Amino acid sequence: MGPVMKWLVISVLGLVVVVLSIVLALVWSMPxxxxxxxxxxxxxxxxxxxxxxxxxxxxxxxxxxxxxxxxxxxxxxxxxxxxxxxxxxxxxxxxxxxxxxxxxxKPAAKVTGKELPDLREADVGQEMTPIRVWRHGRELYDTSGFLRYGIRYRNGRLVVPVSGTYFIYSFVDFFEPCSPTTGKPNISDANKPIKHGVYKFNILSELETEIVSNLQPHTVSGNRYFNSYSSYVSSLADLKAGDEISVKVSNLTYLKYTRDNYFGLNLI
Structure with missing residues (x-):
């Protein structure tokens, strides 16, 4: 065996020893x-x-x-x-x-109702709960809804792209179960009315303010089983770019038939 071959064999054996040492060290260091x-x-x-x-x-x-x-x-x-x-x-x-x-x-949008929204843990005990689920994007193709010229949808809110005066509107149907024996609503506080409103929020100011709202008192059911209320609100509002518009109600469980609900806005 020549000197070159001996040197090559020694080098290979040395490399094998180094690799085995590294593997052994890794095994020992594992938790x-x-x-x-x-x-x-x-x-x-x-x-x-x-x-x-x-x-x-x-x-x-x-x-x-x-x-x-x-x-x-x-x-x-x-x-x-x-x-x-x-x-x-x-x-x-x-x-x-x-x-x-x-x-x-001009920026304009109208989103329509989807399935019954889920009540989140953070919403429990709140006076007003946001509706976070609306049909948007491709879901609006077979509806009367639309998103145009910069309006964006985010977590149930419509985000305004440019500052200006906007016409804002919303419609929801409320369904309230009642006691068959008395016709009175099955609620703990009959003095607290049903509320439906539109709100704006800006991430820079971190403030949320009410734009417009509607109050509906509880009534005795004519059929003794349920009450059905329709609520429509609208208003003109001066909005800034980045303002986020949302719809809130006092009780999400009253939104039983949601497909006819909608809310929207357009720059005037």
């Missing part, structure tokens, strides 16, 4: 798993980074739901920020190109 780990058990970090062990399906489900939810929220936030940045950067350019014709393309 010890609980001695109760079985073939159907897995260990994954929780939200605090602590290693949690349990049945593989449950641990994997919780871990994936948390990771996917966080990633979805991050992508959604980046998309909204990108859309707002594009609108802010191009508003002046569009005005310069189209001049008065740009203002003829």
């Amino acid at each position: 010890d798993l609980p001695t109760t780990i079985k073939h159907d058990t897995v260990c994954l970090p929780n939200e605090q980074g602590k290693l949690i062990c349990g049945k593989t399906p449950r641990i994997l489900h919780d871990y994936l739901m948390r990771v996917i939810s966080n990633e979805y929220e991050r992508i959604k936030q980046e998309d909204e920020e990108r859309q707002q940045k594009y609108l802010d950067e191009n508003r002046v350019r569009l005005m310069a190109i189209y001049d008065k014709y740009y203002w003829e393309m």
Whole structure:
């Protein structure tokens, strides 16, 4: 065996020794798993980074739901920020190109009712609860609703793209169950009326104010089983770019038949 071959063999053996040493060091440095780990058990970090062990399906489900939810929220936030940045950067350019014709393309929107909204834990005990579920985007194709010229939909709210005076409106149907024996509503406080209103919120000021609202007192049912109320509100409001418009009601459970509900706005 020549000198070159000997040197090559020694080098290969040395490399093998180094690799084995690294693998051994990694094995020694790994944290010890609980001695109760079985073939159907897995260990994954929780939200605090602590290693949690349990049945593989449950641990994997919780871990994936948390990771996917966080990633979805991050992508959604980046998309909204990108859309707002594009609108802010191009508003002046569009005005310069189209001049008065740009203002003829007035922002307008109308979203329609979807399924019965869920009552969130944060809403419990609140005087007014926002309706966070409306048909929007492609869901409006087969309805009377629309989103035009910069109006954006976000978490049940309509976001205003430019400052100006807007006509704002909303319609909802209330369905209130009553006692068959007396015809009176099944409620604990009959003195608190049913309320329906439109509100505006601006993330810069972090203030929410009521624009317009309607109060409906509770009445004795004529058929002794239920009351049905229709509420329509509308108003003119001076809004700023970035204002978010939402609809709130005093009791979400009264929104039994939601497909005919709607709310919208348009720049005048």
